[in-house]
């Protein structure tokens with residue numbers, strides 16, 4: 092981390108040991124694999140396999156890191172201790188997440204469970220799920236998928252058509268789920284179904300099963316959805332008369348809506364550490380670029396317009412990070428953060444956190460792209476903003492339009508031409 096950015100971050104003393112262990116795990120276990128697979132991580136054409144899916148070599152490395160990170164006590168820090176997690180609250184996880192994500196966009200995200208790993212849905216699992224599902228997921232040995240969205244229903248749960256019906260003591264599942272992260276690799280499926288239509292929030296129930304056990308027997312993986320992430324892991328699956336026992340239900344019948352929202356609240360709040368880490372990463376790349384790129388005989392960063400853009404990036408990052416810490420501290424006290432249903436004020440704050448992080452990160456990524464300019468021929472320039480803004484589709488779109496900072500320079504009246512030559516640098520007093 093550059094000194095300019097490092098000085099803004101204060102880690103609470105109690106978290107220093109875990110932050111140190113994240114740093115050493117990254118240096119010893121992740122970085123060497125990133126170097127070995129640099130040709131795939133830096134070249135979009137090699138990142139994916141010929142069928143458009145994430146290249147198997149990257150999957151193998153990710154799975155190895157997940158398992159090793161679990162052994163090192165990092166991977167499931169966000170989960171309660173009684174299911175094998177680290178028992179961290181959301182506030183402390185902001186520091187953990189930002190430290191992991193600030194390391195870039197290579198294999199480092201695999202150090203921490205995301206929606207394809209050990210998710211908070213495991214908190215709602217019963218004892219009989221422990222050995223077959225919970226333990227292997229918490230140990231990073233299995234990956235999972237979260238089947239909620241359907242081709243014709245996403246934001247509104249009450250449009251979902253995937254049904255589970257109780258017939259002769261078995262639950263029979265029929266439906267179609269789309270835009271599912273990790274649709275092709277997942278060992279464990281968590282699927283939200285309508286079991287009791289017309290009962291409002293209690294209409295939904297979660298089911299859990301091992302995909303290999305049911306592949307071709309009522310469970311079929313479908314086509315790839317190459318989203319703007321371009322990561323080759325999003326797809327669909329079809330349930331066609333899949334039969335499951337009563338024991339496949341996570342939590343209780345009718346509890347699906349609450350479980351889904353606790354999980355969605357987790358992904359919302361995770362934006363705090365993730366966006367902070369990636370914002371720092373972009374600010375560092377931008378500072379490096381502004382200092383080394385020579386335009387018209389001087390470093391790009393010598394121009395006050397560029398300095399102001401960097402100042403805006405740092406300001407956006409720092410204020411958003413402060414907000415994430417404030418909101419997560421409130422959610423943790425009294426906690427636990429997954430308890431449902433939540434008071435209205437909590438829901439609002441969790442959504443504010445997500446909104447603020449997404450919007451601020453988009454502005455930061457946009458400015459990083461602007462300052463990196465249009466020169467996209469050499470590898471370093473072309474890959475960094477491109478790969479890092481995968482998490483923000485709008486930024487990808489912007490990137491394809493190219494830098495507009497040049498247009499801003501020419502859009503206004505030419506003040507500089509009409510005034511005596513001024514000093515470009517203000518002396519601070």
Ligand SMILES: Cc1cc2nc3c(=O)[nH]c(=O)nc-3n(C[C@H](O)[C@H](O)[C@H](O)COP(=O)(O)OP(=O)(O)OC[C@H]3O[C@@H](n4cnc5c(N)ncnc54)[C@H](O)[C@@H]3O)c2cc1C
Nearest residue numbers: 206237238239240244245246247269270271272318320325
């Ligand atoms: C990369 C990626 C990964 C994903 N991974 C998963 C996954 O693992 N599991 C999963 O289940 N889903 C996943 N999704 C799907 C995602 O959760 C849905 O895209 C999301 O829920 C929105 O649903 P939709 O796309 O059908 O949008 P729609 O429901 O069609 O809504 C479109 C837009 O209209 C807005 N809108 C809808 N109704 C209203 C209204 N009444 N008033 C105003 N605005 C409205 C919505 O907010 C949205 O912005 C993923 C999506 C992407 C892009």
